[in-house]
Amino acid sequence: MLLSYSEVWEVCVEYIFRPCTVAVGAISAVVYYLWGCEGQTPLLVCSDGFRIFLERYVPVVAEQFRPTPWCWGGRLQTLVRVLIKSSPAVTYRNELIRTRDGGQISLDWVDNTDSTVYPECSLRPTVLILPGLTGNSQQTYVLHAVSQATRRGYRSVVFNNRGFGGEELLTPLTFCAADTSDLERVIQHIRMLFPQAPLLGTGVSLGGMLLLNYLARKGSEAGLVAGLTMSVSWDTLESCASLEQPINRLLFNRHLTGNLCRAISRHRKMLETVVDVEHVLKARTIREFD
Structure with a gap:
């Protein structure tokens, strides 16, 4: 043809x-x-x-x-990380500590007793890790951070925000980047256990915001020899607005909001004494959730 x-x-x-x-x-x-x-x-x-x-x-x-x-690009890298990821084997020792208001905080430790670089337990540097929004000690980036710290001879401890470390909420209070009281309690606890050991803090995303707020408020009395933050919002209002752009809203905002809502649902019995849980669960963005 x-x-x-x-x-x-x-x-x-x-x-x-x-x-x-x-x-x-x-x-x-x-x-x-x-x-x-x-x-x-x-x-x-x-x-x-x-x-x-x-x-x-x-x-x-x-x-x-x-x-x-x-x-x-940030979007593509974030998505690829979900598909191509590894989870180093990490065995934690869990500790629950109480707060002044009657709540409890879950800490996950890797003592690294086999450290040859710092064999003396009382002098072994401690790395305090603060996960991001809705994160905990099981996030892959936290596992990698703990693994790297262990290889270098350090002791690690992950600060799980209230209600996100597998523990029950004992009070109707979770966490906020502007409230550093729980972090202060954790640092005081670590310093009490190992007063001679250098303490370093590192936070990712919301964990970094919490760490920076704490350092700004405490200054030279922070109890840390160094602090490192990663992927922290430079301007929170601008970041919130960016997350509400169509692509970011679809890829990230709904996912993060869903995690927050699931946490509220998991602790419904305690939280429904102070908030309308059903109304909160209708949130589709972080702004609506807040």
């Missing part, structure tokens, strides 16, 4: 030109993105003295950033 010139053209457009155009466009987008990021170094917002310290002891801050070619 012979095709007319117009039919041949339509076939070429449908099966050759259009796919090639899409492929070229995708490749161009990647090249443009990588080219735009070429030569950029992290932006350090700090005093000159601290900048000198970082550049001397943390040289990675002065290196050029080149995103992974096959996985660039």
Whole structure:
């Protein structure tokens, strides 16, 4: 069967030109993105003295950033992490401590008694880890952090926010990034157990916000020799608005809100004494939940 010139053209457009155009466009987008990021170094917002310290002891801050070619951009990296992840084997020792208001906090310890770098238990540095929103000691990023700390001879302890470490709520109170009282209680407890051991704090996302708020309030009386935060909101209101953009709302906001609602449902018996649980469970965004 012979095709007319117009039919041949339509076939070429449908099966050759259009796919090639899409492929070229995708490749161009990647090249443009990588080219735009070429030569950029992290932006350090700090005093000159601290900048000198970082550049001397943390040289990675002065290196050029080149995103992974096959996985660039925050959204894609976040989604890929869910699909491609590993969970190091970590065995915790759980401890429940009480708070002044009658509540309880779950702490998960890795004592690292086999440490050859710091064999003396009373002097072994302790890394306090604060997970992100609705997270706990079983999150993959926490397991990796604990595994790395163990390899370097440190002791680790994960601070699970109230109601998120498997323990029961004893009071109608969970957590908030602006309320540092539970974190202060945990740090006092650790310092009491190991008064001679250096204590370092690290927080991810909401855990980082909590740690920064604590450091800002306590200053030199914080009881920590160092603090590190990762993926922390620079401007909470802007971050909340960003999460409500269509793509972010679909990919992240509904998921996080769902986790929050499930936590409320899990502790319904205690929380329904102070809030309308059924109304809370209708929330579809973090803003609505708050």
